[in-house]
Amino acid sequence: MPELPEVETTRRGVEPHCTGRQVERVIVRDSRLRWPVPDHLASTLSGQDIVAVERRGKYLLFQTVTGYLLVHLGMSGSLRVVEAAATPGRHDHIDVLLDGDTCLRYHDPRRFGCFLWQAKGGEHPLLVNLGPEPLSADFDGLLLYRLSRRRKGPVKSFIMDGKVVVGVGNIYANEALFLSGIHPGRAAGRISLERYRRLAQCIKQVLTSAIEQGGTTLRDFVGGDGKPGYFAQQLFAYGRSGQPCKVCGTLLQERRLGQRSSVYCVTCQR
């Protein structure tokens, strides 16, 4: 579920419930995430005020005066605001109890996410080598062009590389490549500046549009209903293998690139 648009939607959803609130207590029911939840996390966080909730790529940063809580949702994670008294269910691994009887509840069946602490004065190692935000002015076609020279790997893997640009997951990589008419298997180093300009523009457009959808459809997700699928009707490629291309009717092909399924139209994408 969590591609960048959903992480941003989560941020916007939880931010008003967290900013200015004090953490009263943290309950870690299962610390076995992608990396173990540090033993000191609960005591470090307790008593602190959350001063801001930020996002970097697909990471969420809960800022306090002494540092930040770094959260990643992995493949199956979610954060919800629930009443403090609400009974936790299966896979509800962590509760951050805030004043005002609210609770920030972390749910993650596959446990690929993380809950880590970074003290003030440094940047967490996981964030240090990240590329620019896709929706910022720092990200454009020229950057893609420059970084891709001499790279022989597929362009799809290239734009999903967090050191190049953050937040482009499998769904939107497929979509952006379709919209820009670029074959996902094409070598990254063999694409012109002009086509990279178009690709960067398509990445921005598809992410922006998905965030807008998320903001509309998941408006009440804080209440507990965060079903995915809101963007599905607008997908041109992802999940449509074997179905006709919405533009030309050619049956869409599927192929694995870098261990991820890639769907594309042999007619529209070159």
Next chain:
DNA sequence: CGCTGACCCTGACGGC
């Protein structure tokens, strides 16, 4: 340095 594949884990789904 760039690329490939293994790995972390649970659950859903299709075929038999």
Next chain:
DNA sequence: TGCCGTCAGGGTCAGC
């Protein structure tokens, strides 16, 4: 029904 293989939005890391 049930069992088995395959696949799933993420990202890191070792090894070549």
